Amino acid sequence: MSMDLNSLKEHYLRCVRCGQCRAVCPVFAGIGNETAAPRGKVFLAHMLAAGELKADAEIAHNLSLCLLCRACTRECPSAVPVHKIITAARSLLAREVPNTLQKIIFKEIWSRSSLLNISARLLRGCQNLGLTVLGRSMGMLPPALDLVGKLPRRPARSFISEVTRPEGAPRIKVGYFLGCATNLMFPHVARSTVAVLSLLGCEVITPRELKCCGLPQEENGQMDVAESLARSNFAAFQRLGSKAIVTDCASCFAALKDSSAFKDIEIMDLFQLLNGLLPGHNLKKIDRAITYHDPCHLAKAQGITAAPRELLTRICPGFREMPGANSCCGGGGSFMLYHYNTSMGILDKKISAIKETGAKIVTTSCPSCTMQIRHGLAKQGLPIPVIHPVELLAQTLGIIF
Amino acid sequence: MDSQRLGNELKKILPPGRVLTSSLERKMYSYDSSFHARFRSFVPDAVTLPRSTAEVAEIMRFASNNNIPVVPRGAGSGETCGCLAVRGGIVLDLSGWDTIEEVDAANMQVIVRPGVVHYILNEHLAGFGLFFPPDPGSTRMCTIGGMVANNSSGLRAVKYGTTEQYVLGLEVVLPDGRVITTGGTNCRALKNVSGLNLTKLFVGSEGTLGVITRIRLRVWPRPRARGIVMAVFGSLDEAPAAVLDVYQSGILPSGIEILDSSAIQAVNMYKPEINLPAAEAILLFEVDGNPAGVEWEGQKIVEITGKRALSVEWATDSQRMADLWRGRGVVAVAAARLRPDGSRIFAGEDISVPLSRVTEALRRIKELGREFGVAVVNYGHIGDGNVHTAPVINLENSDEVARANGLVDAIHRLAIELHGSTTGEHGVGAVRNQYALAEHGEAVNVMKRLKETLDPGNIMNPGKLLPPGEE
Numbered sequence: 001m002s003m004d005l006n007s008l009k010e011h012y013l014r015c016v017r018c019g020q021c022r023a024v025c026p027v028f029a030g031i032g033n034e035t036a037a038p039r040g041k042v043f044l045a046h047m048l049a050a051g052e053l054k055a056d057a058e059i060a061h062n063l064s065l066c067l068l069c070r071a072c073t074r075e076c077p078s079a080v081p082v083h084k085i086i087t088a089a090r091s092l093l094a095r096e097v098p099n100t101l102q103k104i105i106f107k108e109i110w111s112r113s114s115l116l117n118i119s120a121r122l123l124r125g126c127q128n129l130g131l132t133v134l135g136r137s138m139g140m141l142p143p144a145l146d147l148v149g150k151l152p153r154r155p156a157r158s159f160i161s162e163v164t165r166p167e168g169a170p171r172i173k174v175g176y177f178l179g180c181a182t183n184l185m186f187p188h189v190a191r192s193t194v195a196v197l198s199l200l201g202c203e204v205i206t207p208r209e210l211k212c213c214g215l216p217q218e219e220n221g222q223m224d225v226a227e228s229l230a231r232s233n234f235a236a237f238q239r240l241g242s243k244a245i246v247t248d249c250a251s252c253f254a255a256l257k258d259s260s261a262f263k264d265i266e267i268m269d270l271f272q273l274l275n276g277l278l279p280g281h282n283l284k285k286i287d288r289a290i291t292y293h294d295p296c297h298l299a300k301a302q303g304i305t306a307a308p309r310e311l312l313t314r315i316c317p318g319f320r321e322m323p324g325a326n327s328c329c330g331g332g333g334s335f336m337l338y339h340y341n342t343s344m345g346i347l348d349k350k351i352s353a354i355k356e357t358g359a360k361i362v363t364t365s366c367p368s369c370t371m372q373i374r375h376g377l378a379k380q381g382l383p384i385p386v387i388h389p390v391e392l393l394a395q396t397l398g399i400i401f
Numbered sequence: 402m403d404s405q406r407l408g409n410e411l412k413k414i415l416p417p418g419r420v421l422t423s424s425l426e427r428k429m430y431s432y433d434s435s436f437h438a439r440f441r442s443f444v445p446d447a448v449t450l451p452r453s454t455a456e457v458a459e460i461m462r463f464a465s466n467n468n469i470p471v472v473p474r475g476a477g478s479g480e481t482c483g484c485l486a487v488r489g490g491i492v493l494d495l496s497g498w499d500t501i502e503e504v505d506a507a508n509m510q511v512i513v514r515p516g517v518v519h520y521i522l523n524e525h526l527a528g529f530g531l532f533f534p535p536d537p538g539s540t541r542m543c544t545i546g547g548m549v550a551n552n553s554s555g556l557r558a559v560k561y562g563t564t565e566q567y568v569l570g571l572e573v574v575l576p577d578g579r580v581i582t583t584g585g586t587n588c589r590a591l592k593n594v595s596g597l598n599l600t601k602l603f604v605g606s607e608g609t610l611g612v613i614t615r616i617r618l619r620v621w622p623r624p625r626a627r628g629i630v631m632a633v634f635g636s637l638d639e640a641p642a643a644v645l646d647v648y649q650s651g652i653l654p655s656g657i658e659i660l661d662s663s664a665i666q667a668v669n670m671y672k673p674e675i676n677l678p679a680a681e682a683i684l685l686f687e688v689d690g691n692p693a694g695v696e697w698e699g700q701k702i703v704e705i706t707g708k709r710a711l712s713v714e715w716a717t718d719s720q721r722m723a724d725l726w727r728g729r730g731v732v733a734v735a736a737a738r739l740r741p742d743g744s745r746i747f748a749g750e751d752i753s754v755p756l757s758r759v760t761e762a763l764r765r766i767k768e769l770g771r772e773f774g775v776a777v778v779n780y781g782h783i784g785d786g787n788v789h790t791a792p793v794i795n796l797e798n799s800d801e802v803a804r805a806n807g808l809v810d811a812i813h814r815l816a817i818e819l820h821g822s823t824t825g826e827h828g829v830g831a832v833r834n835q836y837a838l839a840e841h842g843e844a845v846n847v848m849k850r851l852k853e854t855l856d857p858g859n860i861m862n863p864g865k866l867l868p869p870g871e872e
Contacts, residue, residue: 010741010742013744013796013797014737014744014745016434016744016745016746016747017432017433017434017438017477018434018478018539018542019434019476019477019478019539019542019543020478020539020541020542022476022542023518023520023541023542024541032450032496032497033421033448033450033494033496033497034429034430034448034477034494034496035421035425035426035429037429040429043429043432044425044429047428053428058423058425059425062425075541077731077733077734078733078734078737078745079734
């Protein structure tokens with residue numbers, strides 16, 4: 001997890017404001033002036049920490065204009081961890097300029113599985129009654145609500161046992177971190193992951209008491225909540241004796257990898273694990289053109305780009321690389337809620353890149369990216385599904401739910 | 402005129418969203434990459450984002466009538482406060498005005514607006530088999546407008562020279578709002594000696610004479626091959642001698658870079674896996690051109706430098722070239738790792754000395770570092786005598802900051818003493834103008850007269866280039 005702004009002093013002091021971050025920041029590309037440059041945010045964080053600027057709503061707004069995609073962190077010639085500095089600055093702002101709605105959503109609701117489930121059910125009820133459509137048409141609800149799509153009737157959790165036995169001889173015991181977005185919005189992804197792992201000889205441990213990974217809280221300035229969630233999730237895996245964990249959510253993966261709470265548990269890359277387990281299994285290959293979007297939390301945060309492609313080319317000979325596959329789609333978790341228009345500007349480039357490939361299926365491994373790209377394709381009337389590579393793999397292995 | 406009123410007036414000229422007036426927005430235009438701006442905040446009174454010559458002309462007429470300073474700005478990647486409003490006023494952020502208007506491949510030229518980013522221009526030109534040769538280290542962010550205003554160059558200036566050699570003509574908005582075209586109003590010729598060369602006057606004028614709004618650049622055929630020689634030396638003296646040997650053999654490499662022992666140490670501390678050989682100096686020669694010529698020149702450089710070097714390696718494989726170049730690539734960031742609380746600063750970073758005195762300059766800078774108690778890392782474009790020095794200090798230690806300022810002054814004076822210049826490619830701005838008289842003598846008075854003629858109200862980027870308080 002990130003840390004207090006003052007503890008990052010040596011990092012923000014190292015920023016020489018050269019501006020190389022301007023070259024890679026998708027938000028800067030959309031807004032096009034210095035107020036959106038990542039180095040400017042480091043500058044503001046520095047001024048805040050030094051007491052030369054007083055926290056206020058305008059600074060909070062400026063610092064919210066970041067996808068935390070880490071493109072700048074990767075590009076920085078001075079090796080400044082820009083995303084950490086922005087996250088820490090948001091935390092300071094959340095304390096000094098509290099945003100009640102943000103606090104209710106990310107601290108009070110999202111961190112409690114029961115309340116999050118109830119909220120999802122309520123939303124689904126509203127969707128069924130047509131209230132969300134009505135609210136949207138009357139302009140009472142934000143356009144970002146369209147991205148959520150129709151929520152499924154049952155969350156993934158209701159299909160997955162705490163312990164899923166392997167088919168055949170056990171090869172490995174692995175913990176499965178079920179993220180909240182996957183659980184509530186994409187149960188098919190979670191079911192595919194568990195079923196595939198099980199089929200390939202894994203005993204899959206999915207603790208009952210798992211909570212959110214903490215990333216949404218961290219991104220929204222609730223660092224203490226994020227740390228508490230990480231500790232709680234670590235304890236859940238420890239209770240069941242997990243020594244290694246995988247997750248199918250790129251964002252959860254980044255949160256787990258960055259967390260100091262998970263010191264003694266290995267966070268494994270799902271794709272690498274699957275690539276290692278697949279040899280010897282018959283695959284009924286997909287005969288449609290597919291492409292892959294790199295989630296920032298996987299590619300930029302962890303440098304994982306080859307393993308997903310290895311898996312996809314193995315199961316689909318028609319894999320096509322899209323231009324700028326590792327450019328952010330503009331989703332950025334809650335970014336699209338706060339800055340819908342900017343987010344859509346970034347998304348348009350991604351949709352153009354997808355169209356250029358002529359692919360009939362888009363794959364990605366992040367629920368936020370999935371929602372975002374699905375929304376962009378739907379807006380342009382393109383009947384291209386966005387699915388997780390593990391869903392395709394389940395299909396090629398003959399797994400039917 | 403107070404900031405709010407100024408903003409309101411400018412909003413009558415520009416469309417909504419293209420005038421920034423809030424205190425926070427203006428603060429974000431208070432810095433560039435210079436050491437100086439780390440300790441002084443130059444907040445403009447308003448920031449404008451013009452997107453047409455007519456808009457710039459209108460702003461200039463307004464500023465001229467009201468005697469308000471105007472500061473053109475590109476990507477703000479400079480190291481001299483050149484784009485900062487040191488006397489307040491209006492910043493023109495031209496970086497978003499980034500249209501490549503025309504690639505006139507038949508006439509080997511390209512026409513761009515000032516905000517086009519260098520590497521984007523070259524990516525675009527690659528499609529035509531062309532390129533714009535000057536290649537600053539800031540290629541990923543710096544704008545062509547900024548390059549022209551500062552007469553920038555970079556790693557390959559040895560062979561290809563500086564920006565000025567490629568500027569065929571400019572559209573410039575003068576301080577009173579008049580618009581002129583230099584290099585001929587409708588000219589597409591590559592050679593033109595008619596009239597006084599106003600193009601050269603504006604190139605490198607750092608925004609003190611007018612606003613560059615359109616640029617006609619000469620472009621060259623893209624080389625088809627390149628290769629790199631790395632030569633490792635046990636003595637610092639051998640490195641410049643080897644450079645001279647290469648020149649005297651009739652070879653003009655596209656780039657010759659040096660890392661001295663301080664830079665080698667910094668790189669190895671930062672990225673041990675790069676594992677540069679412990680040596681007094683490493684030279685990297687880049688050659689480019691057609692494949693056969695590149696191979697011949699590369700082998701010849703190996704033969705020549707091998708007589709002086711401890712070891713030499715020649716590479717044309719792209720991966721190996723990248724590996725060899727990595728040490729040079731990371732030295733700027735590696736410098737800060739010389740000490741745990743260190744930050745690299747951009748000051749005294751760009752002196753240029755005669756080739757025959759490069760070794761002396763490197764030695765003296767090291768000595769000055771010891772004298773002032775400031776760690777320094779030296780690297781640079783040895784092929785043209787441009788030495789980049791990276792002082793590394795704790796920015797929070799006011800004593801160190803004062804010592805660093807002393808060191809920087811001494812480095813600049815050293816450059817003049819060695820018959821060089823305080824700046825080879827980064828410019829003067831507000832950080833080297835105090836050396837103008839020492840460098841140029843009576844010529845400074847001619848510069849002042851030119852400035853007075855074109856900008857009688859001294860509204861164009863005041864406080865830069867010319868001696869402080871004397872514009």
